[in-house]
Amino acid sequence: MNRSINDVTIPNGLREMLEGFVRSVILSKIKSRDLYKYAYQYFREYYISNKTSTKTNIGDDIMDEQTEQSIRAAYESLDEYENRCMTRAVLFGDTFNPEIEKLNLPNIKNEKSFEEYDFLQQSIPKTLPFRALDYEQIEQVIQHFELYHVKSEEILMREKEQGDYFYLVQTGIYEALINDKQVKIYNNEGSFGELALLYNQARLATIRALTDGKLWRMNRKIFSQVARFVAFKKRQRHLEFIKKCQILQNMNKKEMLDVADALKYEEYKRGDTIIYEGDLADAMYFVKSGSVEIRIRESSNKSDYIVVKTCQPGDYFGERALLYNERRAATAVAIVHCQLLVLDRADFNRLLGSAKDVLKRKAKDYKTIVKDIQNKHM
Numbered sequence: 463m464n465r466s467i468n469d470v471t472i473p474n475g476l477r478e479m480l481e482g483f484v485r486s487v488i489l490s491k492i493k494s495r496d497l498y499k500y501a502y503q504y505f506r507e508y509y510i511s512n513k514t515s516t517k518t519n520i521g522d523d524i525m526d527e528q529t530e531q532s533i534r535a536a537y538e539s540l541d542e543y544e545n546r547c548m549t550r551a552v553l554f555g556d557t558f559n560p561e562i563e564k565l566n567l568p569n570i571k572n573e574k575s576f577e578e579y580d581f582l583q584q585s586i587p588k589t590l591p592f593r594a595l596d597y598e599q600i601e602q603v604i605q606h607f608e609l610y611h612v613k614s615e616e617i618l619m620r621e622k623e624q625g626d627y628f629y630l631v632q633t634g635i636y637e638a639l640i641n642d643k644q645v646k647i648y649n650n651e652g653s654f655g656e657l658a659l660l661y662n663q664a665r666l667a668t669i670r671a672l673t674d675g676k677l678w679r680m681n682r683k684i685f686s687q688v689a690r691f692v693a694f695k696k697r698q699r700h701l702e703f704i705k706k707c708q709i710l711q712n713m714n715k716k717e718m719l720d721v722a723d724a725l726k727y728e729e730y731k732r733g734d735t736i737i738y739e740g741d742l743a744d745a746m747y748f749v750k751s752g753s754v755e756i757r758i759r760e761s762s763n764k765s766d767y768i769v770v771k772t773c774q775p776g777d778y779f780g781e782r783a784l785l786y787n788e789r790r791a792a793t794a795v796a797i798v799h800c801q802l803l804v805l806d807r808a809d810f811n812r813l814l815g816s817a818k819d820v821l822k823r824k825a826k827d828y829k830t831i832v833k834d835i836q837n838k839h840m
Contacts, residue, residue, distance in 0.1 A: 494742035565595070565691045567602045567684060574604070581632055582607055582678060589630060589653050591685070594692045603688060607678040612636075612671045619669040625658035627679040634675015639668040650675075659685050697722050703750060703803065707776055709821060717813065724809040730796040739793045743783030745806045749773045752800030757793045767793070781821050784810050 483501070492500045574582070582604045586592045592603060612618065612634055619625060621640065630653045638646040638654065645667065648654065658665045659682045680688075700722035704710045710721060725748070730736055736747065739759060747754075756779055757767040770792065773779050783790050784807055805813070814821070 494744055565599045565602060565688065567606060567687065570605055572605050572608060578609065579604065585630060591656055591689050591692065594695055606684045607680050610677045610679050612675045612677055614671055614673050616671045617668065618671065619655060619665045619667070621666065621668045622664045625655055625665050626682050628655045628659055628685045629653060630678040632676040632678060634677070635672040636675070637670055637672055639670065640666070656685070660689055700725050700803065703748070707748060707778070709778070720813050721805070724813060725803040725805055728802045728804050730800045730802065732796055732798050734796045736794040736796060736802070737780060737790050739790050741790045743780065743788070743790055743807065745804050746778060746780045746784055746810050747794070748778045748803040749775050750801040750803055751775055752796060752798045754779065754800055755795045755797050757795060758791070785821055
């Protein structure tokens, strides 16, 4: 007897469990080839943690090592929000218009000692929201950081509450807690609080001081203004690249802006494998700097490979598997340090309509070249 969907009873907690898994996959940036292994580990750890009481005092060790590492990795990935700054919501939210030549912050008097000034001058360029700023812009930003003395056990942020400040650690030890579980330690370095300010959302974690310390903090308004300025400058750099990329340069302005906002930045060291032959395809790659070797396995010996192409700045790879919904036909390896711009499958299908015909023609030419190379090696 066939049952209709209306006859099915959905167990309590199923939606929350699956939403948690999907969120963890996204935040942890799990590759397609690792999905099954990650799912096994996730649900095993989910089972273990739910067998035990979830209410615990700070310091209680109720999670096994794998669970703790998994949650910590997911939380640390939240720090990697830089690419999301390219979205229109961040660029054009509120009333700030970033289309200006200079970052113009209000002039304020905020006295600092030589040591304090030196710390900020050294630390700010290493902190994600401010990495793209030049010397003069960093000087402006320094004036808008105020010193905050922290007492041990003080709560600086509470999970699910609204945030008012971004924090930069100078001294002290601080712990990040999600659902009363410690997921990260800041030991006399680091920063926190940016996500809630950028996206006008509740705090994702509680931050508590484990020792006395010194923090530098910046208020929501100034931080958001700086972040939007940085995002705008990043968009401009992406646009400059797009205009030089042959398959994208014929797009209209709106199409270019959409692609610029969708591109994500990735770096690979020499020898790193970017994609593997036979993998499911989830993105297309553009080479911003460096060189990438495209390799295919020899049919006679799987340990040997043939180099079919070397991609230089302005070139791209990974599009064929997306165009034809195939598995990867080749492996891509960084032969020097590489900077790549990445367009994921959803944005590829949504944004590259006018460029797909060109991509398909070039993909056919590439397939012919690969066959010729393979024939020469037979």
